[in-house]
Amino acid sequence: MAAARDGLASVSLGSAKKIGLRLVADGRFENLSEACRAGLRRLAEDARVVDRLAALGEEGMASGVDDDFDIDAFVEDSRTSE
Numbered sequence: 001m002a003a004a005r006d007g008l009a010s011v012s013l014g015s016a017k018k019i020g021l022r023l024v025a026d027g028r029f030e031n032l033s034e035a036c037r038a039g040l041r042r043l044a045e046d047a048r049v050v051d052r053l054a055a056l057g058e059e060g061m062a063s064g065v066d067d068d069f070d071i072d073a074f075v076e077d078s079r080t081s082e
Contacts, residue, residue, distance in 0.1 A: 011036070013032075013036075017032070020032045020035040020036065020039075023035050
């Protein structure tokens, strides 16, 4: 019997269930399980983006400070290149 339940989970969605059912009723998803899987995929993608941004931030901090960088000239240049 356990093999028949592989991949199945029982979860309590609380008030989020109403949102999922509305998305199903609107035709965005075939059923509530599909909507939940889409939400989990989105959370996983968001986590990958946050991890990448954190890594880039650490890389930037480790690169040090450019004492010759002129922020005023940079801002002015960015305004004139629009």
